[in-house]
Amino acid sequence: MLDFIDLKQQQKLIRDKVDKRICKVLDHGQYIQGPEVKELEKELSLFSKSKFVLCCSSGTDALVLGLIALGLKPNEGVIVPSFTFASTAEAVCMLGGIPFFSDVKLDTYNICEESIIKSIDKANKIGINLKGIITVGLFGQPCDMDKIKEIADINNLWVFDDAAQSFGAKYKDKISGNLCEISATSFFPAKPLGCYGDGGALFTNNENFYKIAYSSHLHGMGNNKYEYDRIGMNGRIDTIQAAILLEKLKIFKSELLKREEIAKYYIKRFLKFNTNINVPKLTNNTNSSWAQFTIQLPLNCNREKFQSLMRQKNIPTAIYYPIPIHCQSPYQNFPISPDNLKNTIELSNRVVSLPMHPYLSQKNVDYISTTADEIITSLI
Numbered sequence: 001m002l003d004f005i006d007l008k009q010q011q012k013l014i015r016d017k018v019d020k021r022i023c024k025v026l027d028h029g030q031y032i033q034g035p036e037v038k039e040l041e042k043e044l045s046l047f048s049k050s051k052f053v054l055c056c057s058s059g060t061d062a063l064v065l066g067l068i069a070l071g072l073k074p075n076e077g078v079i080v081p082s083f084t085f086a087s088t089a090e091a092v093c094m095l096g097g098i099p100f101f102s103d104v105k106l107d108t109y110n111i112c113e114e115s116i117i118k119s120i121d122k123a124n125k126i127g128i129n130l131k132g133i134i135t136v137g138l139f140g141q142p143c144d145m146d147k148i149k150e151i152a153d154i155n156n157l158w159v160f161d162d163a164a165q166s167f168g169a170k171y172k173d174k175i176s177g178n179l180c181e182i183s184a185t186s187f188f189p190a191k192p193l194g195c196y197g198d199g200g201a202l203f204t205n206n207e208n209f210y211k212i213a214y215s216s217h218l219h220g221m222g223n224n225k226y227e228y229d230r231i232g233m234n235g236r237i238d239t240i241q242a243a244i245l246l247e248k249l250k251i252f253k254s255e256l257l258k259r260e261e262i263a264k265y266y267i268k269r270f271l272k273f274n275t276n277i278n279v280p281k282l283t284n285n286t287n288s289s290w291a292q293f294t295i296q297l298p299l300n301c302n303r304e305k306f307q308s309l310m311r312q313k314n315i316p317t318a319i320y321y322p323i324p325i326h327c328q329s330p331y332q333n334f335p336i337s338p339d340n341l342k343n344t345i346e347l348s349n350r351v352v353s354l355p356m357h358p359y360l361s362q363k364n365v366d367y368i369s370t371t372a373d374e375i376i377t378s379l380i
């Protein structure tokens, strides 16, 4: 079976350096808040050009910490896409907020500006006190931030970017992680920049947001240990994970370029075929970190059969995401945009992600795309 995401090849390249980094942590013994954490924050700040970076325990916790910094209170509303991973909405709920689900665009998979506007109108009508919008650069491409910020400004809302999948991608020459007031990312192992466990980071140019998030991730610590300014949480990253990320970050730029090359090659291959597969589309002035390579099957193609036939040919596939968040039982009573999230429903039925990682060979892309084309042709 081919790998869906191959972390072994990357590890082989950097194993010696990672081993040395881990040994160094074992030698100094500062497993919590060791010097590698600050070093990583500094490197991430240089990489993203974001003034303040807080490394933390996961992408989900980065979202919660960001919402705490933004001052989200119980019963306040936040517009979120429904076509995303659970954390985007979950973080809002963890603070007692109300996720207001909006639709995404069929071509980019990212939140749709018209749907945001409709959600704002509906929120005003039904008396939900909206405070902000969480954007998600799903599968790697950042959202159209200028348009979203314009809507947010007019309506006095903040914008918080969930860049768990899009960290490192660009929007108008700015790096994802630095596209709005505050951004979060995840270092889950399968992410474009992943560690060997859980981890995440928060990015902002606002010192006050940083200070609140910093204190909150240390149980609300004040100026002295065991003195608290607020109710917080344990949101720390392990020093060993920070040490591993320092080595991974060194090759991150070159891996992003490799992902881009592979994605372009996939697209070129699929466009040659005649099978009505929708390949990912990039909008002007953006690139993608290609966390996933996600296609849309023709409407009349049975996705389960497609996956099973691909598996028989040793090609793994994945569905991100089969059930939109607003259709899942814990989230069913939250408000949704008046457009009823039609694109979200359609995508959840049609999308399928193919193997994608920086070490995927052209030969394997040829094999995957040819096989996918043959199977789809046989199924429609």
Ligand SMILES: Cc1ncc(COP(=O)(O)O)c(C=O)c1O
Pocket (backbone or CB within 6 Å): 058, 059, 060, 061, 084, 085, 087, 088, 136, 162, 164, 165, 185, 186, 187, 188, 198, 199, 200
């Ligand atoms: C869009 C999105 N947001 C948030 C997260 C949460 O990250 P973590 O798993 O590090 O908590 C993920 C991870 O899968 C994600 O894909």
